Amino acid sequence: MSDAVQHTDVAIIGAGPVGLFAVFECGMLGLKCHVFDALGEAGGQCAALYPEKPIYDIPGYPAIDAASLVRKLEEQAAPFAPQYHLDQQVEHLSKQGNGFLIRTTRGVSVTARAVIIAAGAGAFGPNRPPLDGIEAYEGKGVFYLVTRREAFRGQRIVIAGGGDSAVDWAISLADVAAHVMLVHRRAKFRAAPESAARLEALAAEKRIELVVPYQLHALDGQDGKLEAVIVADLKGATRRLPADVLLPFFGLSTDLGPIAQWGLYLEHHRIAVQPASCMTSIEGIFAIGDVATYPGKLKLILSGFAEAAQAAHAIHPLVHPGEALHFEYSTTRGVPGR
Numbered sequence: 001m002s003d004a005v006q007h008t009d010v011a012i013i014g015a016g017p018v019g020l021f022a023v024f025e026c027g028m029l030g031l032k033c034h035v036f037d038a039l040g041e042a043g044g045q046c047a048a049l050y051p052e053k054p055i056y057d058i059p060g061y062p063a064i065d066a067a068s069l070v071r072k073l074e075e076q077a078a079p080f081a082p083q084y085h086l087d088q089q090v091e092h093l094s095k096q097g098n099g100f101l102i103r104t105t106r107g108v109s110v111t112a113r114a115v116i117i118a119a120g121a122g123a124f125g126p127n128r129p130p131l132d133g134i135e136a137y138e139g140k141g142v143f144y145l146v147t148r149r150e151a152f153r154g155q156r157i158v159i160a161g162g163g164d165s166a167v168d169w170a171i172s173l174a175d176v177a178a179h180v181m182l183v184h185r186r187a188k189f190r191a192a193p194e195s196a197a198r199l200e201a202l203a204a205e206k207r208i209e210l211v212v213p214y215q216l217h218a219l220d221g222q223d224g225k226l227e228a229v230i231v232a233d234l235k236g237a238t239r240r241l242p243a244d245v246l247l248p249f250f251g252l253s254t255d256l257g258p259i260a261q262w263g264l265y266l267e268h269h270r271i272a273v274q275p276a277s278c279m280t281s282i283e284g285i286f287a288i289g290d291v292a293t294y295p296g297k298l299k300l301i302l303s304g305f306a307e308a309a310q311a312a313h314a315i316h317p318l319v320h321p322g323e324a325l326h327f328e329y330s331t332t333r334g335v336p337g338r
């Protein structure tokens with residue numbers, strides 16, 4: 001816990017791709033930033049959900065994997081020396097003086113003249129299968145995300161689920177795992193047609209075992225070390241699948257969490273903003289990226305990048321009242337240290 005209140009120009013809630021780029025855009029206008037994230041690393045959905053997947057619609061990059069994009073955004077933000085507060089959720093936001101007070105679950109308090117909420121879908125978490133004692137295996141034998149497929153080399157893996165994540169990871173992990181078993185309660189998978197065809201081909205080559213129609217029933221192991229996954233068919237008959245790892249992919253639940261209590265005008269669980277400035281219903285609080293909504297909003301990283309630039313320009317007069325802001329290209333203005 002830290003009692004000393006820190007001060008900054010802009011507090012950015014969310015260190016996803018859009019929050020990271022907001023540091024750059026604010027920095028270019030001379031605005032100092034503190035950045036907060038509930039996750040232990042920066043990158044938001046890119047880092048937590050699909051770090052090894054290529055993204056094809058970032059301008060200037062015909063393909064870039066999500067983890068590399070995050071690294072480049074951190075590099076781009078670095079000259080502006082943002083202060084990161086990771087692994088802590090912002091739970092409190094209130095008006096204070098002519099700015100705002102922010103407090104996190106780790107007791108960090110920061111005051112800022114303006115706030116940018118770049119919180120994506122809010123705090124996101126996996127839909128857990130209702131298996132007795134599953135918590136004891138989480139992080140050891142049960143994982144809801146794959147951040148590095150090499151971590152599973154040589155392992156016996158049970159994947160549960162019937163959608164894109166389950167099918168894509170079964171295909172990908174078949175290259176490194178000792179054995180991959182895919183459990184689904186139906187014989188048909190809800191994956192993209194090319195992925196479903198690839199899955200069938202790998203199953204025919206016996207590189208993936210399809211365990212259908214079955215669902216998860218119980219876990220077997222000791223002291224958090226998984227030994228087997230027990231599955232049951234629709235009549236309740238069980239089967240024991242010896243396994244080192246279970247990857248349940250039943251989608252994510254998202255929750256705006258404390259943000260919904262801050263008095264902002266919401267539309268369908270998103271923060272309504274004025275498109276030209278990204279200002280919310282509270283003056284001085286801005287929202288950008290997936291969390292923001294306005295007519296015609298596209299939930300794409302590139303839209304979030306443009307919104308970051310708009311918010312930074314709208315914030316400048318709040319932090320530097322009376323100071324003229326001349327629009328300048330980055331080529332003209334330059335970047336510190338380059």
Ligand SMILES: Cc1cc2nc3c(=O)[nH]c(=O)nc-3n(C[C@H](O)[C@H](O)[C@H](O)COP(=O)(O)OP(=O)(O)OC[C@H]3O[C@@H](n4cnc5c(N)ncnc54)[C@H](O)[C@@H]3O)c2cc1C
Pocket residue numbers: 013014015016017018019036037038039043044045046049050054055056057088089090091118119120121122123124257258259288289290291299300301302304
């Ligand atoms: C599988 C997949 C593939 C995708 N492919 C593409 C693609 O090809 N192209 C594309 O443009 N988009 C793609 N997307 C969407 C893209 O990832 C999102 O549009 C992007 O991540 C939104 O960025 P963001 O910074 O707004 O939010 P996020 O990436 O969601 O980051 C928000 C961050 O805010 C944090 N946060 C939330 N609430 C709080 C709080 N109260 N306190 C502290 N921290 C908080 C969260 O922990 C999170 O890290 C894909 C998404 C998925 C899931």
